[in-house]
Amino acid sequence: MAESKTPIIEIKQVSKVFKLQDQTINALHDANISIRKGEFVCLIGASGCGKSTLLRIIAGFEEPTTGEALMWGSPIKGPDPTRGMVFQDYALFPWLSVRDNIGFGPTSRGLGRALVKETVDKFIDLVGLAKFANAYPHQLSGGMKQRVAIARVLANDAEVVLMDEPFGALDAMTRERLQDELLDIWQRTGLTVVFVTHSIEEAIFLADRVVVMTPGPGRIESDNPLLLQRPRDVASPEFNDIRRVMSAKLHSHHGKKAA
């Protein structure tokens, strides 16, 4: 298949420099990464390592200062429904009900009323919010809001789902449940997921590949394929071995700096 050869997302020598008054910040330096369709990739690192910047470049919210960001081989120019973003603080439209938040994308793309309704119903069911279809975001718990945010992106036929610490603000129980549900959706739909987190455990639980990033300037330290079988058991010795290795990679940077 031609598809499997061209990566869905390709980042080539991408650097990003922000200028704040008289300061310049190297948010991202010479990043290279290529993501195949259907992969689940986690970007992990301490704050300031450029993981969110990289995600925002893939989303099209930021342009690389140098280098190229490609989707299916053509340059990413601005945000697009094919790359849906799930924000940590949800960014739901507070004036729209659950149903209309999920229908926002399909409506914007000009789908007919009947088709929008059909799509919305399907994804409301997928995330289990049928009972709350007419509730407003302020009436929902954090976990439910994030389900709406996920459904909103899926309902818009996103091929790549970009997630910026999506479960960071949730309590542990809700986070675990949403991780399971996300994996379930991913396995059933063949989506490509790029997931930013600062939790090693979350990355190892979810990802096919864990990309470790280090700050000052932000760069990719290593790209680690995980061969651990799914479903993964966070209490297994294999899981803990990987966690130890990753933890060492994440913290090696600090050692270097101190020396």
Next chain:
Amino acid sequence: MALVETVPPPAAVIIEKPVGKTPWARVKPMVLALIVPALLLAFWHVATTQRWTRLIPTPYEVGEYMIDFAVGGIYDDAFSGTLLTHLFASMGRVYGGFALAALFALPLGLMIGRIPTARMVLDPFLQVMRPIPVTAWLPLSMILFGLGPRSAFALVCLGAFYPILLNTVFGVRSVDPKLFEAASMLGCQGNAQFYKVVLPAALPSIFTGLRLGLGLAWFVIVVGEMTGVPQGLGAVIMDGRTLSRTELVICGMIIIGIAGYISDRIVVMIGNRLLAWSPTHHG
């Protein structure tokens, strides 16, 4: 796989109205709200019947005059039975001036909020004009619009203008930037964002502006009607002053208060309907 099973118990469901309130709980807000007016009325009664002042009529006299003002049949003077005429005249100016103010202030506010050039051109000018009180505009208004209702209309409009404008600008400028990103990654970009993101997001602020604007329209009606209009509650108060008929002045004051209050409650009710999505917007 049934994801539906994993739904957590509803953490924050739509808050239902508590049922089975005791009769006391139901009348309590009204009783509490009436304490201060009742005390004021008692003080007024004592002060006037004890002759602490001879210039203010007793509550009873004002009440009697209010009835005459409303339906006539007691004193039968020039003001008897004319309450509704004056009230409607004022309401016309209040709502008309308010509507005109909204007509100017809303588009202008949206422009200043969204277009940096418009902001740089208009904002300094409007900020200098804003502290000038409506009373100061009275002479100029009478020169520009003549004696009479047109001038009153213009002054009410001016009074309502700034709160609508400022709150609209504020609403438009404080839209969460994440919402623009969310809209654009969902396929809603460019000008479409104005209708689908900016307007709804600014609506609570715009609404607050309209509410304040309408309140101020009632507030400035007396000044507005100092322009030599024959009818209107402001005109009644001015006539009462020149004729030294304090009971007439007090009647006018009470009616403006009540009319302004009712008009505000109606706006709040509309707002609660329209802004049910906004957790901070329940008046």
